[in-house]
Amino acid sequence: MAGRHRRLAALTLAALALTGCASSAPRETVTPSPAPTTVAPTAEAVPTWPLTGVPGEDAEERPAVAVKVENTAMARPQTGLEEADVVWEEMVEGGITRFNAVFHSRLPEVVGPIRSVRPMDAGIVAPLGGPQVISGGQPLFLGSVQEAGVQLISHDAGHAGFFRSADRRAPHNLYGRLPELLTQAEAAEPPPEQFSFAADGEEATAVLEGEPATALRLSFPQTSPGWTWDGGADRWLRDEAGEPATSVAGDVLGAENVVVMRVEVVASEGRDQSGDAVPETVMTGTGEALVASGGRVVPATWSKAALGEPVTLTTAAGDDVALAPGTTWVELVPVDRGGVDVQR
Template sequence: MTADRRHQGRYEEEPFVVHTLARTSAPRLLLTGALGLVLALGGCSDEPTEAPVPSTRAADIAADKVSPPQPVVPPTWPLTGVAAADVVNRPALAVKIENPPEVRPQTGLDQADVVWEQVVEGGVTRFVAVYHSVVPDEVGPIRSVRPMDPAIAAPLHGVMAFSGGQPGFVRALADAGLQIVSHDEGDPGFYRTRGRAAPHNVFGTPATFLSQADAGHQASPGEQFRIARRPELATAAASGTPAGTVALTMSRSSQPSWTWDAATATWLRSESGTPANAASGARLAATNVVVLRVDLIDSGTTDPAGSPVPETRLTGTGEALVATGGRTVAATWSKDDLATPLALVGADGQPVQLAPGKTWVELVPNGTGSVTLG
């Protein structure tokens, strides 16, 4: 999701100017007889004056040159690499949002800088939506945390808001250095909406969540991915294989896909063939889609219904696919520990750069999941 990821600012070079210093004829002494000296000023003598001789000394040449202005590189949002004049220093906010069919369309999902999709019990998926450059008015439905969430959110060193979670999962978030904002603990910003049945009716106000950040969680996040300064410099866009669709099987009940849309220069999301929208009506879209092949293991716990809770192993290394600009490139992902951001390396051994914009990360299980390009 830090280096190499900023827009290049534009600037105009001033024309190269060489200034020529005007020279005046120096006074000349003329001898008029054995004892007399007459001072003759240039222009008053009948003798011809000499034309100025251009200086060839290095010091004179250097003094006459005008240095070109330095390029102006505007600040960029760390999670998207998008340039802006008003980049704000504030913590990243990660929110746990659910995704079964009955809760769609979700609120605020279209405004996240980065979205991580993971498989949970029953084969449904759940999101960790990360907000930084945009703080929406409302997000939801908000649900409980899972054992892989510390590995996803810890590198942000920010705030994580959620509703519910086993004590061990919640404790792991705090141990990973995140500040917890919990509905169960009565923290401000959560509320239940009408028209939805519990537990699918918990929503929240991101501004209120962020207002609770303590002194140790005030800073902006670091870069989570390498991001090129311009879209055409992104690795997949520059050297990838053309692709129109990226179809995923997360589980038997979850089959999202992404279709390249040249008009908006984004990948458009669908759920089992149906266009996926946010509650605002906006189509869910991403500039970059990062697919990670991961191991899904048994966490050793069960949910209230008795179903085993799976855990996505997100440390170590594995295969990856990066889709940007209507093209894809194979890569390898690695993550040394919970606090370290994910690294993506291409077949040439060089870091993979994303394009400036929003990124969705798909955690596709090895063995039971699949990735199909079209």
């Protein structure tokens, strides 16, 4: 019996020893893995061309280039206007108009007929940061535009890219090869946005807040261009005194937006061939405006604090006017020698 008790005691001590060893060993703690979280993808902003608001994933890093284009019966049909992002129409001597066509998202091979600079071109081109292409100009005007920081690419100065067409008589036959002209630009950056754009045409300010319109009739002292809404093309189509304004290919010129700015026109210090003062549009200050998009028009106010700043368009409530994505024609209509009639 004594031996049996000794064996039980030994087994009990061994069991206690094993229990003690087990209790002193570190225990492994298993932490459950957190459930995977789903992160919603962030929508990337689609890049747009700054002068049209049109999406352009392949938008090239190039400057805008403005070209001074004639607008007389001898110059029509002009070449390249249909591919301009923005076209400005300004009154010059004799009460006729000329265009300052700005190209960026599209570059036609040829543009023209090209004519001379005017003092108000500084306020149009300086905010873009790119060059102005001209045939030449009076030294007074050349100097004032250059003082505003605008690079001039001029036929009279011997720059490359110009040629005379045998199809027309001088001075209505000077044209430019736009890609070659652009290679001479000192600027390399694309232009900043000049106007505000809606995400799509249905959200343009004129569409949301304006009144329906079928046509706009404009008047300058010696010309009366017009714009008629084409719902099928979803564009405003241009005419010259009732005759369709066309490209060389025969297509009617059009735009998604027409901006009419009522402006002061004063006598500059320059003189034309008859000795009369060359008119100068005052490009700074503020005034009445009319914005047409999507077959509707809305009144607005334009303002421009300095030559180098873009024009700002605001509603009566003080909000920025959003244009429809696309091309824009800006009509600089004199307050005292011109007018605009909206046809419903």
